[in-house]
Amino acid sequence: MRRYLADAGALARKDLLLELRARDTLPAMLLFVVAVLVVFHFALPGNASARASLGLLWVAILFTALLGLGRAFVAEREQGVLDGLVLAPSDRSAIWIGKVVATLAFLVAAELVALPAFALFFTSIDASTIAGVALADIGICAVGTVLAAMAAAGRARELLLPLLFLPLAIPIVVGGVGSSLAASSGKYLGFLALYDAIFALVAWASFEYVVTE
Amino acid sequence: MIRARGVARRFGDKRALEPVDFDLEPHGFLVVTGPNGSGKTTLLRLCAGLLVPTAGELSVDIERAQVGYLAHEPLVYRELTAIENLDLYGRLYRVPERRERIGMLLERFGLWEVRNERTGAYSRGMLQRLALCRTLLHDPQLLILDEPANALDAEGEELLERELAELRRGQTLLVASHAPERLERFATGRLALA
Numbered sequence: 001m002r003r004y005l006a007d008a009g010a011l012a013r014k015d016l017l018l019e020l021r022a023r024d025t026l027p028a029m030l031l032f033v034v035a036v037l038v039v040f041h042f043a044l045p046g047n048a049s050a051r052a053s054l055g056l057l058w059v060a061i062l063f064t065a066l067l068g069l070g071r072a073f074v075a076e077r078e079q080g081v082l083d084g085l086v087l088a089p090s091d092r093s094a095i096w097i098g099k100v101v102a103t104l105a106f107l108v109a110a111e112l113v114a115l116p117a118f119a120l121f122f123t124s125i126d127a128s129t130i131a132g133v134a135l136a137d138i139g140i141c142a143v144g145t146v147l148a149a150m151a152a153a154g155r156a157r158e159l160l161l162p163l164l165f166l167p168l169a170i171p172i173v174v175g176g177v178g179s180s181l182a183a184s185s186g187k188y189l190g191f192l193a194l195y196d197a198i199f200a201l202v203a204w205a206s207f208e209y210v211v212t213e
Numbered sequence: 214m215i216r217a218r219g220v221a222r223r224f225g226d227k228r229a230l231e232p233v234d235f236d237l238e239p240h241g242f243l244v245v246t247g248p249n250g251s252g253k254t255t256l257l258r259l260c261a262g263l264l265v266p267t268a269g270e271l272s273v274d275i276e277r278a279q280v281g282y283l284a285h286e287p288l289v290y291r292e293l294t295a296i297e298n299l300d301l302y303g304r305l306y307r308v309p310e311r312r313e314r315i316g317m318l319l320e321r322f323g324l325w326e327v328r329n330e331r332t333g334a335y336s337r338g339m340l341q342r343l344a345l346c347r348t349l350l351h352d353p354q355l356l357i358l359d360e361p362a363n364a365l366d367a368e369g370e371e372l373l374e375r376e377l378a379e380l381r382r383g384q385t386l387l388v389a390s391h392a393p394e395r396l397e398r399f400a401t402g403r404l405a406l407a
Contacts, residue, residue, distance in 0.1 A: 003307070010304040014290070014297075021292040021331070075290055083263055084288030084347070088305035089278035213265045 007090040011098025016105060018075055025071045029110040033064040034117055041121040053122035054129070054180040058173050060114065061107075061133065062140070062166075068106045069144040070161055072099050073152035082152075086211050096145055096207035104141045111137070125180075128189065132179030135192035136172045142200035143168050149210045171195050214239050214355060214385050215260055219269035222255050229255040232269055235404050239354075242381055244396050245389040247406030253389035254285065256406070257359050260387055273355075278306060281353030283361055287344035291333035295324055295343050298332060299350055306351035318346040322372065337364040345373070349380075356380060358388045362395070370395070 019025055040056045076082040085095050111133060119125050144165055151161040175195060178188030215237040222230040230252030237243045245253050258264045260273055261282040273280075289298040296315060303311035319325045322342040327335070332343060341364045348356065361377075362370050374395065380386060381399050390396055393403070 007305055010301060014293070014301050017297070018290060018292050075292070079289070079291055080284065080286035081288050081290055083282075083284060083286075084302065085305070086263065087261060087277065087280065087282055088302065089276070089307075090305045213263075 004091055004094055007094040008097035008101070011085070011095055012101035015098060015102030019102070019106065022075075024074070025068055026106050026109055028071075029064050029068050029106055030113055032067050033060055033110050033114040036060045036063065037114065037117050037121055044122075050123045051181055053118075055177055057114075057118050057122070057129075057180070058136075058176045060118075061111065061136070061176075062169055062173065064110050064114065065103075065107050065137075065140045065144060066162060066165060068103055068110070069141075069148045069165065070151075070158065072103055072145055072148040077152045077157075082211060092208040092211055093204050095211065096149070096204060099145045099148075100141045103145055104137055107137050107141060128185035129180040131189055132176045132185070132192060135179075135189060135196060136176045139172050139192065139196045139199055140169065142196065142203045146203040146207050146210055149207065153210075168199070214241070214274050215387065216272045216274075217260075217269065218271075220256070220259060220266045220271045221268040222252070222259060222264060223267045230259070231407065233404065233406065235402070237385060237387055237402070239385050240383070241401045242386045242388070242396075242399050243402045243404060244393045244400040245387065245404045245406065246391065246393045248391065251406035253391070253406060254359055257282075257357050257387065257389050261357050275355050278351065279354040281348040281351065281356045283344055283348040283356070283358040285359055285363070287332075287340040288347060289332050289340070289343055292331055294329050294331055295319060295335075295346070296328045298343070299346060302347055302350055308351050314350065315346075318349060322346050323368075338366055338369055341365055342369060342372075345376070349376075354384055356384050356386045356388075358386065360390055361388060362390070362392075 037060055044052060086092060115125055147164045148161055151157040151164065154160050172195065175188045175192035179185045179192065182188055217233055217235050219232040219234060221232040233256065235243065245256060247253050255264065259266055259271060261280060262273065262277065299315045300311065303315060308314055319328050322345060324339065324342055332340060335343065361373055365373060377399050388396060
């Protein structure tokens with residue numbers, strides 16, 4: 001188990017280092033999420049309800065995550081490195097964990113800017129919304145990373161990832177919006193936690209089949 | 214170590230490798246030759262475990278950790294330095310005394326001076342030398358080399374020949390080349406793909 005975590009840690013560290021050097025993903029995510037919130041600010045009528053604006057927050061988070069996920073395997077695809085990682089004797093699911101951790105770090109960093117910006121443009125954010133975002137991030141990155149790996153192997157990858165990801169993200173939006181708006185947010189947070197547990201397990205178990213024949 | 218009987222591979226309607234039979238015994242050196250598109254790379258990817266055959270039987274009797282695969286691509290990240298790339302692979306392959314081994318290989322392949330430069334700034338020949346370092350890093354028992362002399366200059370080719378002469382003594386080698394003349398003296402067998 002220690003070796004497995006060490007492998008995942010080495011792979012996540014590599015992805016963070018790559019981003020630190022190339023600065024391909026995080027600046028794009030930050031600019032995108034702020035731009036989307038600004039557009040929504042002007043698109044919504046002045047007397048729009050908190051329900052509408054919180055719904056748009058979740059749309060912004062989802063599409064920002066999609067942007068990051070779309071770039072998750074770019075280095076491996078363009079430089080053919082995935083073969084090298086797949087041939088290594090470490091468990092292939094460690095590649096998935098490394099990518100999930102790195103993508104999660106980028107998404108959280110984007111949200112550290114997005115959530116205060118949302119509070120500035122629209123309405124304040126409570127603790128249950130923040131808890132919902134945290135749980136949703138895990139589900140988004142767990143499911144999205146395995147789908148990004150599938151899409152990276154295909155030809156129409158830019159099209160394929162949203163087509164695969166968005167239907168599977170519907171429960172996240174339901175849970176997320178529910179945790180932001182419902183009086184008893186606990187059951188929605190529980191729903192998000194259950195989604196994370198089930199889909200992370202499925203993604204973890206299926207990753208090896210995605211990256212090998 | 215490798216036994217192939219009627220091994221073939223298709224990609225959709227396209228036949229990438231016609232059925233082949235061969236055996237590669239431990240400490241053997243099999244040279245795979247053939248023109249472009251004859252399936253050399255496909256055969257090597259099958260033996261490395263990156264593809265599965267669509268027909269025939271292929272048995273590779275060795276653990277994944279004991280296989281070293283040199284591909285057409287160097288399989289390194291261009292935003293990382295040579296040291297960082299080899300360190301990542303060294304960790305994944307659990308190479309003992311990793312730093313010493315990396316330093317020794319970089320020295321041997323003439324990359325020590327540029328070890329801290331990003332590999333994106335390397336020439337194709339330097340990337341091939343780094344790919345050879347990566348392939349040999351974990352001291353594998355089975356080496357699968359796809360056009361190992363690719364992009365190497367005269368000095369690099371001589372270096373490669375010396376390495377192959379050394380490796381020939383203890384390791385098993387499966388080497389694809391479209392210009393196999395320089396490999397003939399090491400080879401214990403030859404497989405010509407049409």
